[in-house]
Amino acid sequence: MAVSIALAGKPNSGKSTFFKATTLANVEIANYPFTTIDANHGVAYIRTTCPCVGLNLKCGNCRDGVRFVPIGMIDVAGLVPEAHKGRGLGNAFLDNLRQAKAIIHVIDASGGTDIEGNPVSVGSHDPLEDIKFLEHEITMWIFGILKRNWDRLSRKIQAEGLKLEETIAGQLEGAGIRESHVRTALAKLKLPRDKPHVWTDEQITELSDMLRAESKPLIIAANKIDMAPQQNIERLVKAGAIPVSAAAEVALRLADKSGAVKYIPGDNDFIESPDLSDAQREALLKIRTLIKKNNGTGIQRCVDETVFRLLDRIIVYPVEDENRFTDKSGRILPDAFLLKRGSTPKDLAFMVHTDIGKGFLYAVDARTRMRLGDKYELKNGDIIKIVAVK
Numbered sequence: 001m002a003v004s005i006a007l008a009g010k011p012n013s014g015k016s017t018f019f020k021a022t023t024l025a026n027v028e029i030a031n032y033p034f035t036t037i038d039a040n041h042g043v044a045y046i047r048t049t050c051p052c053v054g055l056n057l058k059c060g061n062c063r064d065g066v067r068f069v070p071i072g073m074i075d076v077a078g079l080v081p082e083a084h085k086g087r088g089l090g091n092a093f094l095d096n097l098r099q100a101k102a103i104i105h106v107i108d109a110s111g112g113t114d115i116e117g118n119p120v121s122v123g124s125h126d127p128l129e130d131i132k133f134l135e136h137e138i139t140m141w142i143f144g145i146l147k148r149n150w151d152r153l154s155r156k157i158q159a160e161g162l163k164l165e166e167t168i169a170g171q172l173e174g175a176g177i178r179e180s181h182v183r184t185a186l187a188k189l190k191l192p193r194d195k196p197h198v199w200t201d202e203q204i205t206e207l208s209d210m211l212r213a214e215s216k217p218l219i220i221a222a223n224k225i226d227m228a229p230q231q232n233i234e235r236l237v238k239a240g241a242i243p244v245s246a247a248a249e250v251a252l253r254l255a256d257k258s259g260a261v262k263y264i265p266g267d268n269d270f271i272e273s274p275d276l277s278d279a280q281r282e283a284l285l286k287i288r289t290l291i292k293k294n295n296g297t298g299i300q301r302c303v304d305e306t307v308f309r310l311l312d313r314i315i316v317y318p319v320e321d322e323n324r325f326t327d328k329s330g331r332i333l334p335d336a337f338l339l340k341r342g343s344t345p346k347d348l349a350f351m352v353h354t355d356i357g358k359g360f361l362y363a364v365d366a367r368t369r370m371r372l373g374d375k376y377e378l379k380n381g382d383i384i385k386i387v388a389v390k
């Protein structure tokens with residue numbers, strides 16, 4: 001999978017429900033801490049307008065012109081404060097972070113669970129307290145790895161002239177931190193580069209925090225808005241959170257699957273089937289009111305914002321026949337690839353296949369039939385024909 005996102009948060013915040021909403025996989029959902037014992041891996045989808053719409057084609061790979069492009073979703077074990085010290089299921093959680101490019105932090109906006117995830121009466125816990133603790137846990141985890149060999153490493157850097165960035169990145173490789181992250185973080189901090197052995201714990205914590213922010217960008221999903229006090233939602237939105245009802249999204253996706261409604265994930269409305277019971281209609285009315293007010297359940301928005309905004313990815317469609325926008329067997333716009341903004345046609349060629357990357361000659365913009373220069377920066381929605389030696 002090109003990109004994987006981790007769902008994190010304290011127990012009972014609704015991660016498993018969120019996971020089910022994005023993947024419709026069957027995970028256990030229950031109202032007590034640690035329902036999720038092991039990490040769940042699934043496939044979720046980002047939403048975009050299918051390029052077949054603008055071309056007046058029917059590609060067969062989208063739903064009414066809405067295209068869904070797969071990404072990996074990791075539902076990680078419940079996390080409690082001080083998990084980095086090995087309490088609770090902390091280490092299992094932290095291991096999973098390695099695989100993720102970004103994090104969706106699911107918090108219980110209703111305030112109906114305490115800081116450790118135990119159910120309490122709605123509104124009695126302040127969900128804003130939950131925001132900081134996850135960042136702190138990840139920072140302290142990075143700090144722990146860095147500190148483990150710091151004395152030896154910092155002396156080596158000074159005595160043997162090891163490169164600072166390279167050495168720190170090497171130590172944190174297992175956390176998914178690369179040299180480019182270290183370079184950016186160090187540039188922002190005023191640490192005495194030539195004397196890493198005198199850096200204080202406070203300074204190393206600051207560096208760890210910067211590395212966390214660089215390598216694991218995070219958005220906050222304020223879940224359970226269907227039962228949250230309005231003032232909680234407002235305060236959380238002010239703090240940058242996206243209001244979400246994972247339960248509403250699960251209900252809509254299941255109803256769509258069963259044919260009770262037609263619902264396209266990310267929409268702020270749905271079409272009811274004519275033969276529903278009164279009870280079903282009533283339940284759906286509640287959901288409709290909620291998603292009208294909030295412009296959707298928020299689930300799709302979280303996934304899309306993580307990939308497009310946080311990770312700055314674009315979607316590009318490779319084709320073999322630039323006149324008909326098809327692959328060899330005539331399928332229209334069969335594939336969608338996620339790439340980092342700034343990628344070139346050659347990067348795309350390597351993603352399609354190593355051999356195509358190695359044999360890359362040039363690329364053609366299928367819309368304009370123009371040959372693209374080697375340095376061309378791919379744009380979101382580009383349809384590209386790659387010409388390579390056989």
Ligand SMILES: Nc1nc2c(ncn2[C@@H]2O[C@H](COP(=O)(O)OP(=O)(O)OP(=O)(O)O)[C@@H](O)[C@H]2O)c(=O)[nH]1
Nearest residue numbers: 011012013014015016017033034035036078246247
């Ligand atoms: N009202 C409401 N309840 C929700 C929503 N999402 C989850 N819940 C409920 O919150 C409880 C916990 O949900 P889970 O998805 O199991 O939470 P979790 O974070 O995965 O919990 P652990 O597995 O213990 O880490 C369950 O009773 C869910 O039904 C929501 O959007 N609205």
